[in-house]
Amino acid sequence: MEIDRKSFLASLGGAATLKRMSDEAKADALEDQMLFQLSQASASARSGEGGHEFPTAAEVDEQVETLPYRRGVGSLFVNPRGNVKKLPPMPATPTLVDFFAMRFAGTANHVLQSANLAKRNGMSEEIILACLLHDTVQAMIKVDHGWWGAQLYEPYVPEKTAFAIRYHQALRFYEDKENGYEYPDLYRRMFGVDYKPEPYIEATYQMVRKHKWYIYPRQVTINDLYAFEPNVNPQLEEFTDIIGRHFKQPKEGLGFDNSPVAHMWRSIMRPDSPL
Numbered sequence: 001m002e003i004d005r006k007s008f009l010a011s012l013g014g015a016a017t018l019k020r021m022s023d024e025a026k027a028d029a030l031e032d033q034m035l036f037q038l039s040q041a042s043a044s045a046r047s048g049e050g051g052h053e054f055p056t057a058a059e060v061d062e063q064v065e066t067l068p069y070r071r072g073v074g075s076l077f078v079n080p081r082g083n084v085k086k087l088p089p090m091p092a093t094p095t096l097v098d099f100f101a102m103r104f105a106g107t108a109n110h111v112l113q114s115a116n117l118a119k120r121n122g123m124s125e126e127i128i129l130a131c132l133l134h135d136t137v138q139a140m141i142k143v144d145h146g147w148w149g150a151q152l153y154e155p156y157v158p159e160k161t162a163f164a165i166r167y168h169q170a171l172r173f174y175e176d177k178e179n180g181y182e183y184p185d186l187y188r189r190m191f192g193v194d195y196k197p198e199p200y201i202e203a204t205y206q207m208v209r210k211h212k213w214y215i216y217p218r219q220v221t222i223n224d225l226y227a228f229e230p231n232v233n234p235q236l237e238e239f240t241d242i243i244g245r246h247f248k249q250p251k252e253g254l255g256f257d258n259s260p261v262a263h264m265w266r267s268i269m270r271p272d273s274p275l
């Protein structure tokens with residue numbers, strides 16, 4: 001397939017940004033662009049001139065049996081472009097910073113961009129932390145990542161932070177223009193242009209909409225960012241003070257503190273373990 005170079009570069013934020021991206025990030029972006037062009041091309045072919053820009057939910061469903069893996073699998077557990085690579089062994093008492101450096105490569109850039117935007121928008125430290133962590137559980141599992149993510153972090157972060165992580169997933173499907181949130185094109189591409197959220201997502205949205213803490217997960221969705229912003233390359237060091245103040249790092253190391261979620265950290269640490 002011929003890649004539309006101009007629109008690809010524009011979607012990333014220009015040539016300078018491309019230069020700074022890791023090979024892995026470039027491959028991900030390229031795959032996204034190819035899927036996008038593919039869906040456009042097939043839609044145009046079916047509907048004649050001018051076809052629609054995004055696949056329908058039925059077309060997304062048809063893709064299931066064209067892939068050797070399921071779309072909800074964690075990014076550490078599958079490499080859609082070939083064999084997986086050996087992972088560096090983790091320290092005996094791993095910290096959140098170690099997980100960022102050694103296991104969260106798939107989402108690190110995205111969540112750093114989100115946390116950076118939240119900081120610039122003057123969000124509270126609890127919400128900046130929520131933005132920094134909101135998608136990282138996708139290393140382990142993508143389906144229902146709001147709930148999985150909140151569970152993973154709940155023993156270690158403020159209640160507001162966990163609440164924001166849990167419900168950002170459901171809120172992303174619902175516009176709130178008053179607070180500056182519009183339905184993302186990415187979701188039209190990922191779920192189909194006519195996708196209707198599952199009843200449990202709708203019920204969750206209705207519940208959270210009336211909750212006194214509604215604004216916290218909403219703030220995560222507002223600062224959730226998919227574009228690679230030009231000239232912005234936030235590093236984890238910018239957030240280590242916030243992590244230090246709000247993340248209760250267990251002295252035994254994540255995965256070894258006997259918490260109810262220790263096994264989840266070990267699964268991220270050792271995804272090659274056969275049992």
Ligand SMILES: [Fe+2]
Nearest residue numbers: 134135168169
């Ligand atoms: Fe998310």
Ligand SMILES: [Fe+2]
Nearest residue numbers: 134135224225
């Ligand atoms: Fe996100």
